[in-house]
Amino acid sequence: xxxxxxxxxxxxxxxxxxxxxxxxxxxxxxxxxxxxxxxxxxxxxxxxxxxxxxxxxxxxxxxxxxxxxxxxxxxxxxxxxxxxxxxxxxxxxxxxxxxxxxxxxxxxxxxxxxxxxxxxxxxxxxxxxxxxxxxxxxxxxxxxxxxxxxxxxxxxxxxxxxxxxxxxxxxxxxxxxxxxxxxxxxxxxxxxxxxxxxxxxxxxxxxxxxxxxxxxxxxxxxxxxxxxxxxxxxxxxxxxxxxxxxxxxxxxxxxxxxxxxxxxxxxxxxxxxxxxxxxxxxxxxxxxxxxxxxxxxxxxxxxxxxxxxxxxxxxxxxxxxxxxxxxxxxxx
Amino acid sequence: xxxxxxxxxxxxxxxxxxxxxxxxxxxxxxxxxxxxxxxxxxxxxxxxxxxxxxxxxxxxxxxxxxxxxxxxxxxxxxxxxxxxxxxxxxxxxxxxxxxxxxxxxxxxxxxxxxxxxxxxxxxxxxxxxxxxxxxxxxxxxxxxxxxxxxxxxxxxxxxxxxxxxxxxxxxxxxxxxxxxxxxxxxxxxxxxxxxxxxxxxxxxxxxxxxxxxxxxxxxxxxxxxxxxxxxxxxxxxxxxxxxxxxxxxxxxxxxxxxxxxxxxxxxxxxxxxxxxxxxxxxxxxxxxxxxxxxxxxxxxxxxxxxxxxxxxxxxxxxxxxxxxxxxxxxxxxxxxxxxxxxxxxxxxxxxxxxxxxxxxxxxxxxxxxxxxxxxxxxxxxxxxxxxxxxxxxxxxxxxxxxxxxxxxxxxxxxxxxxxxxxxxxxxxxxxxxxxxxxxxxxx
Ligand code: SF4
Ligand code: SF4
Numbered sequence: 196x197x198x199x200x201x202x203x204x205x206x207x208x209x210x211x212x213x214x215x216x217x218x219x220x221x222x223x224x225x226x227x228x229x230x231x232x233x234x235x236x237x238x239x240x241x242x243x244x245x246x247x248x249x250x251x252x253x254x255x256x257x258x259x260x261x262x263x264x265x266x267x268x269x270x271x272x273x274x275x276x277x278x279x280x281x282x283x284x285x286x287x288x289x290x291x292x293x294x295x296x297x298x299x300x301x302x303x304x305x306x307x308x309x310x311x312x313x314x315x316x317x318x319x320x321x322x323x324x325x326x327x328x329x330x331x332x333x334x335x336x337x338x339x340x341x342x343x344x345x346x347x348x349x350x351x352x353x354x355x356x357x358x359x360x361x362x363x364x365x366x367x368x369x370x371x372x373x374x375x376x377x378x379x380x381x382x383x384x385x386x387x388x389x390x391x392x393x394x395x396x397x398x399x400x401x402x403x404x405x406x407x408x409x410x411x412x413x414x415x416x417x418x419x420x421x422x423x424x425x426x427x428x429x430x431x432x433x434x435x436x437x438x439x440x441x442x443x444x445x446x447x448x449x450x451x452x453x454x455x456x457x458x459x460x461x462x463x464x465x466x467x468x469x470x471x472x473x474x475x476x477x478x479x480x481x482x483x484x485x486x487x488x489x490x491x492x493x494x495x496x497x498x499x500x501x502x503x504x505x506x507x508x509x510x511x512x513x514x515x516x517x518x519x520x521x522x523x524x525x526x527x
Numbered sequence: 528x529x530x531x532x533x534x535x536x537x538x539x540x541x542x543x544x545x546x547x548x549x550x551x552x553x554x555x556x557x558x559x560x561x562x563x564x565x566x567x568x569x570x571x572x573x574x575x576x577x578x579x580x581x582x583x584x585x586x587x588x589x590x591x592x593x594x595x596x597x598x599x600x601x602x603x604x605x606x607x608x609x610x611x612x613x614x615x616x617x618x619x620x621x622x623x624x625x626x627x628x629x630x631x632x633x634x635x636x637x638x639x640x641x642x643x644x645x646x647x648x649x650x651x652x653x654x655x656x657x658x659x660x661x662x663x664x665x666x667x668x669x670x671x672x673x674x675x676x677x678x679x680x681x682x683x684x685x686x687x688x689x690x691x692x693x694x695x696x697x698x699x700x701x702x703x704x705x706x707x708x709x710x711x712x713x714x715x716x717x718x719x720x721x722x723x724x725x726x727x728x729x730x731x732x733x734x735x736x737x738x739x740x741x742x743x744x745x746x747x748x749x750x751x752x753x754x755x756x757x758x759x760x761x762x763x764x765x766x767x768x769x770x771x772x773x774x775x776x777x778x779x780x781x782x783x784x785x786x787x788x789x790x791x792x793x794x795x796x797x798x799x800x801x802x803x804x805x806x807x808x809x810x811x812x813x814x815x816x817x818x819x820x821x822x823x824x825x826x827x828x829x830x831x832x833x834x835x836x837x838x839x840x841x842x843x844x845x846x847x848x849x850x851x852x853x854x855x856x857x858x859x860x861x862x863x864x865x866x867x868x869x870x871x872x873x874x875x876x877x878x879x880x881x882x883x884x885x886x887x888x889x890x891x892x893x894x895x896x897x898x899x900x901x902x903x904x905x906x907x908x909x910x911x912x913x914x915x916x917x918x919x920x921x922x923x924x925x926x927x928x929x930x931x932x933x934x935x936x937x938x939x940x941x942x943x944x945x946x947x948x949x950x951x952x953x954x955x956x957x958x959x960x961x962x963x964x965x966x967x968x969x970x
Binding site: 199200201202203204205206207208209211212213215216267270309310311312313463464465466468469512516517518519520521522 | 616881905932946
């Protein structure tokens with residue numbers, strides 16, 4: 196008999212692993228990916244491939260040559276960052292910009308902090324915000340969705356529904372005048388709107404979210420708190436003055452809110468640990484998003500809101516403790 | 528169906544030996560009986576090398592209030608009293624006896640006839656339980672007589688009997704409930720009398736429907752005792768979790784179950800109490816599950832205390848060639864042993880054999896902050912945080928984050944996808960915080 200292994204209890208372990216969790220998220224992204232391939236065609240496919248490959252390559256180089264530690268590019272986390280970065284930019288963004296965005300997302304957003312699990316900010320959002328600031332023109336030049344496009348140049352572009360809403364309101368138009376210029380609910384729901392590559396289809400994102408919840412990769416707390424807050428907050432404004440404010444459903448279905456609430460805010464590394472902390476985080480994201488959308492300079496505020504709330508996560512974790520056993524003694 | 532609320536996991540049950548009736552294991556040629564098989568001070572020997580002893584004879588006396596008497600499990604000659612390796616990996620003072628024949632001390636009733644009536648008063652019962660060296664048979668091995676004495680100012684309202692057996696693989700309690708139900712129920716009645724309570728609840732997890740049905744039928748003859756089926760969830764056998772599940776009360780942090788009017792005993796302990804009080808028989812043997820996926824014959828043995836583990840494995844078909852780890856106890860809380868010559872003790876509920884490929888842990892990766900550990904912790908702690916604080920020796924912070932509440936159930940380490948050594952670090956932290964608290968109270 197060979198030597199017996201001695202280790203502390205427990206001696207059995209759940210079969211879940213980091214890479215299984217990460218690939219679970221990757222699979223859940225497939226419906227939204229297919230919708231964007233449908234509406235933005237070849238450009239979207241190239242964009243996604245470029246982002247994923249550059250994220251993995253950057254991570255490899257940093258792990259192998261700078262950190263000289265174990266190389267874990269195949270654990271799936273870099274793939275998620277790549278896909279989410281692609282989802283967060285216009286489908287026709289020049290590919291070299293995508294490469295730069297990926298380098299920033301992985302290099303600055305993740306590896307400077309020590310790699311997976313140690314980064315305070317969502318890496319894909321770090322990449323997106325960097326691109327927004329560096330290339331504002333390209334980053335707000337959204338292609339119009341057309342089925343099965345193989346075109347890579349001379350694509351018809353136009354503003355997103357949120358941008359139309361904001362600009363027209365600022366010009367003094369009323370909601371009734373603007374409605375005909377923007378897509379209907381059903382179109383928004385399915386993804387027939389201008390926007391970043393992966394944010395357009397609410398239904399595909401919800402599907403992915405349900406899959407993740409079923410696989411226990413996320414819990415309901417953050418998405419529900421986030422979306423609920425936006426719904427309630429914009430609903431109040433709408434009830435006060437429906438002539439000047441949009442129906443809350445519009446807010447819910449347009450822009451990057453769905454993608455943000457289901458995928459970006461739920462990133463386990465950069466969101467709070469306890470259920471109550473998650474609710475607070477979600478509400479914070481919701482409030483900030485509405486404030487930026489309604490009163491800020493940008494038409495969309497999801498990315499900034501989540502990054503701001505990311506910064507509060509350590510504070511939330513310190514302040515909000517899970518319910519301890521034997522704490523509230525309600526005996527009887 | 529009832530269960531506890533906070534946290535918990537559900538590892539694969541693997542109750543391979545649940546259908547195997549309890550078999551009496553043949554006497555070994557040597558028994559090695561450690562003087563410390565219980566929580567508290569080691570017992571002090573009352574025999575010397577060369578003495579002839581009988582089975583059931585007192586060979587070491589409990590030293591102090593929290594300690595337990597130890598009796599010889601076989602007849603023969605004391606070969607030596609020396610430090611011998613035990614299942615914890617340390618060498619502990621033990622009495623080694625060369626077995627000769629099987630002669631029992633006078634006054635011990637070895638017959639199988641059920642004796643229901645008990646004329647002893649509570650003090651006499653407790654004294655008997657103390658005298659016969661009964662300890663908690665679920666694994667914690669806390670001296671039972673201590674738990675039968677209600678501290679002044681407190682009142683016991685209900686006796687809770689732990690038939691949960693929430694550890695995967697183990698089946699010794701399950702078999703005992705099926706095969707020794709009446710003895711166990713008489714034992715419970717005696718414990719109720721000692722505590723002065725009129726109510727006892729036996730909690731059994733729902734993966735043992737035969738035991739639940741059998742006992743539900745039997746308790747009709749035993750006033751005050753009821754059976755409650757519980758949803759399968761680990762660690763339901765933890766005292767605090769079981770009390771929560773059955774009577775929905777939470778034992779406050781740092782307090783004992785009596786604080787909420789409950790006393791918890793294991794089914795094996797109830798059976799041992801029966802034998803001690805009604806049959807005058809000390810605790811010298813117990814049911815041990817011997818199991819493992821590649822073991823030929825997963826079994827439940829009635830083994831004498833001091834029998835080497837190797838003898839049990841032999842009787843279960845021999846050690847599989849691909850064995851990588853042998854565990855004394857269940858897979859969640861048991862201890863890996865280094866040698867197969869360590870003895871069965873009062874707390875040995877099972878011997879579990881893991882093949883090589885299941886012996887190793889997952890590779891350790893960065894914490895991905897998935898919060899799984901926090902969600903499964905039955906005490907509502909934050910294992911990821913405690914392990915980091917413990918690792919950095921931030922003991923005050925550990926204490927403030929209630930590290931001492933950790934029941935070392937292992938759920939956090941079980942669930943962690945990154946294979947973080949959470950409980951390993953928390954255990955070290957707990958020990959250090961315990962020392963710190965003790966020092967503080969000395970000043
Ligand atoms: S071992 Fe301790 S910290 Fe880990 S889950 Fe159990 S009680 Fe919680
Ligand atoms: S389960 Fe493991 S990876 Fe997840 S938060 Fe806890 S320690 Fe980190």
